[in-house]
Amino acid sequence: MPPYTIVYFPVRGRYEAMRILLADQGQSWKEEVVTMDTWMQGKLKSTCLYGQLHKFEDGDLTLYQSNAILRHLGRSFGLYGKDQREAALVDLVNDRVEDLCLKYVTLIYTKYEDGKDEYVKALPGHLKPFETLLSQNQGGKAFIVGNQISFADYNLLELLLIHQVLAPDCLDNFPLLSASVARLSARPKIKAFLSSPDHVNRPINGNGKQ
Template sequence: MPPYTIAYFPSRGRCEVMRMLLADQGQSWKEEVVTLEAWGQGTLKVSCIFGQLPKFQDGDLTLYQSNAILRHLGLSFGLYGKDQREAALVDMVNDGVEDLIRHLGQQLLCNYEEGKAQYLKELPGHLKPFETLLAQNNGGQSFIVGDQSSFADYRLLDLLLNHEVLIPCLKDFRLLSAYMARLSSRPKLKAFLASPEHVNCPISALLKI
């Protein structure tokens, strides 16, 4: 049995970045799919520490909160920068992605079409910091932090891939576009991104997109 188990809704959502990371690191995991109907019954929700999914199990360690899970995986696989300085930058990038994901969710959940139009107007300003960070690191030819991958790379890649589905937006961001293509071509990650488990999985269970 694989040591990892992901319990989540039938969507990419907060868990696809974990799946991408594990796949790229050559790991397997078990999925426990929680339907919205089952979640609505309340029994599982009560059993979750913060009343939220995902629930992630690494052997006898059970974790909630997606960013805590990512930091755990980052430490487990050496994906948290090579020193304290890089670790701080990895956290900074991850927090920046978190801000944008929350903003996207707020815009689209209120009124999808109207929210999408407003979000698209604001998006260049939201993406510019990531393009700037790339440019400052080896001219944008490397990772988002340092010279080795970190969990922040998977987080940013997941964000960019979802945007390409929802709101294609990278034509004016040369470095981000090349970065997305470069990371997506890593053999194990490429295989996962081409798999039915990824392709046929909606980005959001609530929005069904």
């Protein structure tokens, strides 16, 4: 049996970055797909620590928050920088990814019709710091921090991929981010995952908006 189990709705949501990470690290995992009908029955919800999914099982360890899971996998696979300085920078990047992810989720689920244009207009200001960080690290030819991939790279990659669906030209003025997406997406195991039916057929969000 795979050591990892993902318990989540049948969407990419906040879990696709973890799936990309696991795939790139050559790991297998089990999916327990939760339908909305099952969730609304309340039995599973009552067992979740915070009354919400994400739920992730690593053997006898059960975790809930998505970023706690990413950090756990980062420590498990050496994806947390080479030292404390790099670890701090990885956290800095990931926290900024979380900030933009929350703005995206708010747009998708509460403001899509009336707020999309304003969101896309403001998007360059949210993406520029990532471009700056790349430029400061080996001229943008490596990863977001240091010379090895981190869990923040996977999280940022998924964030950028879904934004390219929302606003296809959003990276046109960010050559380093655009190159980073292409470079990471071309890693053999990530490329295989991104082209797999599981990924291609999995909706980005639960309400059909993207």
